[in-house]
Amino acid sequence: MYIVIMAGGSGTRFWPASRESLPKQFLNIVGDRAMIVETYERIRPLAPDDHIILVIGQQHLAETERLFAGRAVRILAEPAGRNTAPCIGLAAKYVEHLGGKDPIVIVPADHYIARPEVFRSGLVQAAQAAARGAIVTLGIIPTRSETGYGYIERAAEPEENNLYRVRTFVEKPNPEMAADYLARGSYFWNAGIFVATPRTLLAEFTSYMPSFARGLEKLRAAFDTTEFPEALQALYGNTEAISFDYAIMEKTTQPVYVVPSECGWSDVGSWYSLYEVRKEHDRDDLGNIGEGDTLLLDSKDSFVVSRGKRFLAVLGLTNVLVVDTEDALLVADLNKSQEVKRIVERLKESASKDLL
Amino acid sequence: MYIVIMAGGSGTRFWPASRESLPKQFLNIVGDRAMIVETYERIRPLAPDDHIILVIGQQHLAETERLFAGRAVRILAEPAGRNTAPCIGLAAKYVEHLGGKDPIVIVPADHYIARPEVFRSGLVQAAQAAARGAIVTLGIIPTRSETGYGYIERAAEPEENNLYRVRTFVEKPNPEMAADYLARGSYFWNAGIFVATPRTLLAEFTSYMPSFARGLEKLRAAFDTTEFPEALQALYGNTEAISFDYAIMEKTTQPVYVVPSECGWSDVGSWYSLYEVRKEHDRDDLGNIGEGDTLLLDSKDSFVVSRGKRFLAVLGLTNVLVVDTEDALLVADLNKSQEVKRIVERLKESASKDLL
Numbered sequence: 001m002y003i004v005i006m007a008g009g010s011g012t013r014f015w016p017a018s019r020e021s022l023p024k025q026f027l028n029i030v031g032d033r034a035m036i037v038e039t040y041e042r043i044r045p046l047a048p049d050d051h052i053i054l055v056i057g058q059q060h061l062a063e064t065e066r067l068f069a070g071r072a073v074r075i076l077a078e079p080a081g082r083n084t085a086p087c088i089g090l091a092a093k094y095v096e097h098l099g100g101k102d103p104i105v106i107v108p109a110d111h112y113i114a115r116p117e118v119f120r121s122g123l124v125q126a127a128q129a130a131a132r133g134a135i136v137t138l139g140i141i142p143t144r145s146e147t148g149y150g151y152i153e154r155a156a157e158p159e160e161n162n163l164y165r166v167r168t169f170v171e172k173p174n175p176e177m178a179a180d181y182l183a184r185g186s187y188f189w190n191a192g193i194f195v196a197t198p199r200t201l202l203a204e205f206t207s208y209m210p211s212f213a214r215g216l217e218k219l220r221a222a223f224d225t226t227e228f229p230e231a232l233q234a235l236y237g238n239t240e241a242i243s244f245d246y247a248i249m250e251k252t253t254q255p256v257y258v259v260p261s262e263c264g265w266s267d268v269g270s271w272y273s274l275y276e277v278r279k280e281h282d283r284d285d286l287g288n289i290g291e292g293d294t295l296l297l298d299s300k301d302s303f304v305v306s307r308g309k310r311f312l313a314v315l316g317l318t319n320v321l322v323v324d325t326e327d328a329l330l331v332a333d334l335n336k337s338q339e340v341k342r343i344v345e346r347l348k349e350s351a352s353k354d355l356l
Numbered sequence: 357m358y359i360v361i362m363a364g365g366s367g368t369r370f371w372p373a374s375r376e377s378l379p380k381q382f383l384n385i386v387g388d389r390a391m392i393v394e395t396y397e398r399i400r401p402l403a404p405d406d407h408i409i410l411v412i413g414q415q416h417l418a419e420t421e422r423l424f425a426g427r428a429v430r431i432l433a434e435p436a437g438r439n440t441a442p443c444i445g446l447a448a449k450y451v452e453h454l455g456g457k458d459p460i461v462i463v464p465a466d467h468y469i470a471r472p473e474v475f476r477s478g479l480v481q482a483a484q485a486a487a488r489g490a491i492v493t494l495g496i497i498p499t500r501s502e503t504g505y506g507y508i509e510r511a512a513e514p515e516e517n518n519l520y521r522v523r524t525f526v527e528k529p530n531p532e533m534a535a536d537y538l539a540r541g542s543y544f545w546n547a548g549i550f551v552a553t554p555r556t557l558l559a560e561f562t563s564y565m566p567s568f569a570r571g572l573e574k575l576r577a578a579f580d581t582t583e584f585p586e587a588l589q590a591l592y593g594n595t596e597a598i599s600f601d602y603a604i605m606e607k608t609t610q611p612v613y614v615v616p617s618e619c620g621w622s623d624v625g626s627w628y629s630l631y632e633v634r635k636e637h638d639r640d641d642l643g644n645i646g647e648g649d650t651l652l653l654d655s656k657d658s659f660v661v662s663r664g665k666r667f668l669a670v671l672g673l674t675n676v677l678v679v680d681t682e683d684a685l686l687v688a689d690l691n692k693s694q695e696v697k698r699i700v701e702r703l704k705e706s707a708s709k710d711l712l
Contacts (some may be wrong), residue, residue, distance in 0.1 A: 016667075016669075295699060295702060297695070297698055297699065297702070298692070298695075304687075306685075308666075310664075310682075310683055310684060310685050311372075311683065311684040311685070311708060311711050312684075312685045312687070313372075313684070313685065313686050313687070313688075313699045314686075314687045315686070315687070315688035315689065315692060315693075315695060315696065315698075315699060316688055316689035316691075316692035316695065317676070317687065317688065317689055320673070320676075320687065322685075322687050324685055326666075327666055327667065328666055328667040328668075328669070329662075329666050329667070329668045329678075329680055329685065330669050330670075330671070331668070331669070331670045331671070331673065331676065331678050331687050332669075332670070332671035332672055332673065333671065333672035333673055335672075336654070336671055336672035337671075339653070339654075339671060339672065340671065342653055342671070343651060343653060343669045343671060346651060346653070352667060355667050
């Protein structure tokens with residue numbers, strides 16, 4: 001099979017550790033390595049390096065080449081972010097260009113998986129179904145009533161063991177609906193992980209993004225030539241930013257399947273979410289996680305990250321988030337860490353562009 | 357009159373802004389200037405520069421000379437801190453050496469006074485009484501039930517307008533006693549501000565610290581000579597650290613007077629105390645004080661100090677203290693800021709001596 005690791009995002013949720021120049025997927029957020037490397041290491045038992053394609057932003061090309069030096073992985077650099085639909089279309093066209101007919105596993109570069117073996121076995125099953133022409137998605141079995149994710153509703157009966165037709169994709173629910181979804185057991189979190197052959201994918205683009213599909217066809221001759229960057233820039237200049245879910249999955253008339261998985265997935269979408277992911281291994285008896293040169297006195301359930309080489313002392317606080325970097329410092333209520341984007345918005349309005 | 361500004365202390369209460377090498381009196385804590393300079397500016401209408409004596413630690417001599425360059429103030433550098441009694445005895449002996457017979461006003465270098473004119477008029481009245489041979493202290497009229505200060509109880513009836521005999525000096529009270537003192541109106545905060553002639557002071561030292569008094573007499577010939585540092589080192593080497601209150605005021609049989617004052621005094625003994633002092637002028641509508649490059653969102657009643665040239669964002673917190681410096685960062689419950697000394701103690705035990 002082929003693997004596409006989507007690493008073109010430019011999130012602000014881990015400010016001040018993440019910046020426009022160094023988004024989350026290039027940071028060591030959970031382990032000791034950048035998330036894109038963790039993602040690669042997790043998935044590489046499934047395919048040889050030259051079947052693994054990293055789709056990144058042009059501005060991260062040097063950093064990506066540094067991280068994957070000596071690896072035969074393939075890199076596609078986007079001149080600008082256009083969300084996931086163009087990214088997946090581009091990667092599918094590239095695999096077709098390479099002569100590949102096997103299913104492509106498409107995964108985001110910045111997610112955390114607690115149980116990689118469970119994750120991989122789900123993908124293998126999904127790829128088997130995808131080889132027969134379907135689009136297959138991994139459905140994360142929910143562990144809590146969560147309003148922050150989209151959901152996938154499965155059909156009542158499986159097609160085979162642990163493989164279901166998808167009944168519908170559902171937007172982020174309100175709390176009552178989320179509780180209902182959790183109770184029913186037939187709803188899964190949509191982690192944005194898809195498996196399909198290049199042929200299936202490109203047929204969908206022809207149906208629902210025909211202009212872009214024609215552009216991809218014209219681009220094909222430029223793959224792996226020096227003309228590629230300019231050709232892709234021309235195509236992306238005429239392409240709208242749109243998600244694969246919205247552009248394709250909500251419209252397709254093809255059968256779509258879901259493989260439920262209990263792989264311990266997290267999108268690590270906020271500092272709080274990261275605290276939740278890390279606390280099992282890293283927190284002390286008082287619920288604190290300290291990273292770097294830190295001292296916590298009379299404090300609990302706090303997440304304290306010193307990445308600025310400074311000594312960081314916390315006294316008498318609960319549920320606090322502290323992130324220290326060379327040039328910016330965040331102190332927040334850990335439970336409000338998803339609002340960090342408001343600080344980034346304020347910085348965008350101000351003269352402090354260098355802190356973005 | 358003469359003025360003695362006691363600046364030999366080495367507090368840890370404003371860590372990480374204050375350090376062993378830069379204690380509170382050498383920091384700009386309230387205004388734009390170092391506290392020792394603010395103290396000097398406050399008191400200089402009372403005496404010519406060459407009647408003003410700064411008693412400092414030897415290690416702060418260069419910084420003091422820098423701050424007072426071009427001023428005719430006199431500087432006595434102590435080789436080691438010995439608390440206030442030796443400091444006051446040394447200064448009294450020096451004034452005697454200078455031929456001074458007028459009262460000496462003794463003030464700490466690191467207090468804040470909201471109403472300097474009221475403060476000065478109290479000292480003038482105290483000096484008038486001191487010229488007749490008494491020891492006179494300024495009593496701060498309490499504004500709250502405070503357990504952190506010692507108190508001075510006055511006699512029932514004044515000797516003259518706003519001048520009372522002192523009945524007794526009282527140690528820091530418990531909360532019930534403090535509330536009682538506040539209600540009675542005959543108790544004042546002991547701010548450690550004393551006024552007396554050199555003759556009166558030196559007689560007290562002869563009575564209650566006779567060995568030290570003899571040492572001072574031997575030291576006298578060395579004042580303003582190159583032998584002074586070595587001679588003072590020899591004397592201090594044989595002198596215990598002891599407060600003037602404990603060594604003299606609690607034992608004296610001479611009449612002691614108090615001049616009550618509503619001068620808006622604060623010892624600025626903690627970050628919280630500083631917040632209280634500054635909030636009248638500096639806090640915003642939500643009760644926040646921000647110093648340096650700061651952004652507070654959904655936060656209130658917080659004190660945020662960026663002295664490390666970094667951008668500092670606070671999100672969703674109440675009653676928090678953040679102090680950022682070049683090499684250390686403190687995040688604390690503002691109401692627990694007096695416990696900062698526990699962090700300093702931990703640093704002393706650890707290898708991080710450079711952060712002290």
